[in-house]
Amino acid sequence: MDINYVIGKFLLVTILFAISLVIAMYSTYAERKVAAFLQDRLGPDRAGPFGILQPLADGVKMFMKEEIVPTNASKWLFMIGPGLAMLCACIGTAVIPWGQDLTINGKAFPLQVTDINVGVLYIFGVVSLGVYGVMIGGWASNNKYSLLSAIRAASQNISYEVAMGLSIIALLVMTNTLSLKEIVAQQHGWHWNVLYQPLGFIIFMVCSFAETNRAPFDLPECETELIGGYHTEYSSMKLGFYLFAEYINMFVSSAVMATLYFGGYNYPGMDWVATLVSPNTAALLGTLVLFLKIFAFIFFFMWVRWTIPRFRYDQLMNLGWKTLIPLAIANIVITGIVIAVVNKF
Amino acid sequence: MGTSVFYFVATLSIVCSLLVIFSKNPVHSVLYLILTFFTFTVHYVLLNAQFLAVVNFIVYMGAIMVLFLFVLMLLNLNKENEPNKKALVKILGVIAGGCLIVTLVGSLKAVSINSPLVLQNPNLGLVKNLGKELFGTFMLPFELSSILLLTAMVGSVLLTKKEEI
Numbered sequence: 410m411d412i413n414y415v416i417g418k419f420l421l422v423t424i425l426f427a428i429s430l431v432i433a434m435y436s437t438y439a440e441r442k443v444a445a446f447l448q449d450r451l452g453p454d455r456a457g458p459f460g461i462l463q464p465l466a467d468g469v470k471m472f473m474k475e476e477i478v479p480t481n482a483s484k485w486l487f488m489i490g491p492g493l494a495m496l497c498a499c500i501g502t503a504v505i506p507w508g509q510d511l512t513i514n515g516k517a518f519p520l521q522v523t524d525i526n527v528g529v530l531y532i533f534g535v536v537s538l539g540v541y542g543v544m545i546g547g548w549a550s551n552n553k554y555s556l557l558s559a560i561r562a563a564s565q566n567i568s569y570e571v572a573m574g575l576s577i578i579a580l581l582v583m584t585n586t587l588s589l590k591e592i593v594a595q596q597h598g599w600h601w602n603v604l605y606q607p608l609g610f611i612i613f614m615v616c617s618f619a620e621t622n623r624a625p626f627d628l629p630e631c632e633t634e635l636i637g638g639y640h641t642e643y644s645s646m647k648l649g650f651y652l653f654a655e656y657i658n659m660f661v662s663s664a665v666m667a668t669l670y671f672g673g674y675n676y677p678g679m680d681w682v683a684t685l686v687s688p689n690t691a692a693l694l695g696t697l698v699l700f701l702k703i704f705a706f707i708f709f710f711m712w713v714r715w716t717i718p719r720f721r722y723d724q725l726m727n728l729g730w731k732t733l734i735p736l737a738i739a740n741i742v743i744t745g746i747v748i749a750v751v752n753k754f
Numbered sequence: 755m756g757t758s759v760f761y762f763v764a765t766l767s768i769v770c771s772l773l774v775i776f777s778k779n780p781v782h783s784v785l786y787l788i789l790t791f792f793t794f795t796v797h798y799v800l801l802n803a804q805f806l807a808v809v810n811f812i813v814y815m816g817a818i819m820v821l822f823l824f825v826l827m828l829l830n831l832n833k834e835n836e837p838n839k840k841a842l843v844k845i846l847g848v849i850a851g852g853c854l855i856v857t858l859v860g861s862l863k864a865v866s867i868n869s870p871l872v873l874q875n876p877n878l879g880l881v882k883n884l885g886k887e888l889f890g891t892f893m894l895p896f897e898l899s900s901i902l903l904l905t906a907m908v909g910s911v912l913l914t915k916k917e918e919i
Contacts, residue, residue: 486785527881530808537816541788544820548781548827556827563820570817587881 417518425502425522433656434464436707443711471649479642483549490546491643491650497539498657504528505664506590508674508696511689520696521590528589529577532665533570536620540566542654543622543629543639550642558639561722562629565619568729569626573616575737579609579744580669593673598680601672608740610670612733617662619729622655624714628722663706667699674699760800767793780826788819805881 438453438460445452453460478487508520525531540563547559580602584592596602603610619626630638640651667673674695683691720728770790777783791814798807877883888896 525804527804527808530805530812534808534811534816537812537820540816540820541823544823544827545785548823560824560827563824567817567820 413516418522421520421522422503425507426499429499429502429657429660432660432703432707433653434468436656436659437467437652438464439707440711440714443708444715447712447715468649471646474645476645476647477642479551481551482642483551486545486549487642488647490542490549491647491654492542493545494539494542494654495650495657497535497542498654498661501532501535501658501661502664504531504589505661505668506593506673507699509688509692511692519590520692524588524590526586526588529581529587529592529669532589533574536573537566537570539620539658542651546643546651547639550639552642554635554637555639555641558629558631558635558641561631561635562622562639565622565626565628565725565729568726569616569619569733572612572729572733572737573620575734575741576609576612576616577669579737579740580606582741582744582748589668593668593675596672596675598675599672599677601670601675603670606670606740606744608736609744610666612737612740613670614666615728615733617666618710618713619725621658621662621710623659623710625717625720626725627714627719628725631719659707659710660703663703663710664699666706667702671702756800760797763793763796763800767797781823784819784822784826787822788815791815791819802877802880805884 441463442452442460444450453463456462456466478484503522504525506519506521506524510517510519512518543562544559547555547562550556580592581587583602583605584595586592586595592602622629629635630640632638635641640648643651674692676695676698679691679695682694767790770786770793773786774783774790777786791810795807795811795815798804798810878887
């Protein structure tokens with residue numbers, strides 16, 4: 410094994426972790442600023458210029474708080490819960506291609522941690538594992554409200570995973586591959602999948618809102634019914650981990666949506682930049698474009714949160730099972746027919 | 755290196771599956787069972803069956819075990835309300851387990867007599883090859899099993915609606 414290869418991958422993983430953590434940190438700040446903007450307020454503005462140090466202050470506060478473990482809680486599982494939530498949130502970034510290959514000293518260096526040929530399914534695996542953090546935490550707290558909320562979270566995630574999986578099948582039928590690298594490469598320039606799969610994209614987006622437990626699907630932490638939700642008994646940084654994992658999940662699902670449907674690092678005129686300036690500049694510009702797309706999605710997540718009220722539980726289930734799943738199946742059938750017709754002629 | 759990884763993961767699977775049986779709390783049992791399934795996923799990866807690995811991960815770890823956990827958490831089982839099993843049931847259980855061991859040992863013995871297993875196509879586990887095989891050679895059994903699953907689905911929907919029929 411090449412030592413440069415190992416160092417390169419190590420650097421890439423470290424940078425990715427740092428980026429996801431920093432983005433998640435500043436998402437909390439952005440969320441408050443966006444909320445303030447939408448409600449005609451100022452938002453946090455005391456810590457540093459424009460309140461830019463607010464996330465640091467929050468982090469310090471979380472660490473300094475007293476840590477309480479309920480007497481009858483299952484001690485180990487109580488600790489494993491938030492850890493698992495954080496782990497599942499962080500490992501999703503491994504298969505996303507962050508840019509075209511960089512050429513350093515004549516060697517190609519891919520900006521992707523690993524290109525497994527079941528990349529899309531890996532993302533699904535990580536998503537489906539994510540629910541254990543919530544379930545274990547909710548059960549281990551030994552609190553009825555936490556348990557109810559954990560069970561809500563589990564049934565919500567399982568229901569929407571089905572629609573999510575079905576919505577993506579139409580995309581896979583079209584692209585003929587499960588590797589995220591190839592899916593992005595096929596969307597070269599402006600041939601973004603969202604132009605061919607608008608319905609699939611909408612279903613996928615609604616499902617990712619539900620999978621990340623974001624409003625309007627934030628029933629697992631519905632405080633009017635369940636006190637605080639699955640993390641009622643949590644305090645200090647354990648609570649912080651749960652809240653933080655939600656923001657990392659938001660970042661990862663924005664990245665997945667940008668990669669699958671909005672062309673990832675592709676942008677119109679990328680060949681032009683590559684020939685006129687240099688391929689490396691074009692690749693780095695592509696990474697920048699990908700992050701701009703991700704930020705746009707994160708803003709959209711926040712916009713929706715402060716605009717649409719929370720669903721009722723039966724509305725949530727009806728939407729998932731009776732609207733999204735039939736729509737996703739119809740989308741598969743239509744895509745199949747169109748592809749068959751196009752291949753025929 | 756492959757062999758040592760296999761022995762490590764195999765030991766883990768055995769330890770985890772023993773813990774499933776021996777843990778007192780049913781929720782802990784299910785959590786150990788999830789760990790066992792995870793080690794199975796690693797086994798599939800070692801066998802170069804990526805699709806099977808990731809599907810095992812999604813379906814068994816991500817969906818079925820969540821439902822198991824779901825039910826157990828709601829039931830809130832503990833020692834006091836555990837039903838007392840009769841001696842006859844226990845004896846029958848032992849006999850059934852013994853039969854299973856005999857069958858397993860018998861089948862393993864048959865394997866050891868044959869020549870070592872040679873994989874005709876080591877890339878069979880990749881998605882494309884597996885799909886071609888399933889929808890080509892094994893078309894009929896594949897479709898039949900999907901009908902079986904559909905029947906189960908219809909049946910479970912009917913069970914929830916029994917008062918209307």
